[in-house]
Amino acid sequence: MNSILSNLLSLTSIISPCIVFGTCCFFLVKKSSVEAILMTIGSGIGLLITILYSFLPLIISTQHLAYTEISKYYAIVGIISLIASLCFAAGLLILVINTVKKQPVIHNQFPKSTDYNHD
Template structure:
């Protein structure tokens, strides 16, 4: 019973990556663009990394009785993969923000200001 509860509590950390990945997939379906692709790739890999950290790695450590050096090697490799995924997501998010600001400026400049007629 205690191991089931600890497993469920460790899966709580998966909620936000699932939401981010789902939102990125929804954005990709609605608008297939570079930023949507980057954000979906980054959040998908981030979700897999979170699953590895919270669910698979504790099971692997306990079943294989891995030494600290082996565990640290796994964490190092997954950390690098996680960094690359985060950079993909961040690049897509920055592109999305830049495009949204450009679109907002174009929309804002279309309407005359009240002091233009004086």
């Protein structure tokens, strides 16, 4: 019972990557653009990596792998995770740059005390 509970608690780390991936998929459906594609790819691979990291200790313990093999797997998964993070970051950067360019700059949008007519 304790191992089942600990496995379920370890799956809570999947919640935020699922939300990010779902949001990126929604953005991709609404606006098919380079930034949406990059962010969806990055978050999708990130979600898969998070799931893999959750189950990797279980796989390692059942296969009785040597430390050298385990370190190879973690290195490969780490490199893939880095590439996914770079894809997501590039997409987010493009999205921010495009959003900032499109918004008009509004000067003096807040009223000043001198703007009110004092009778």
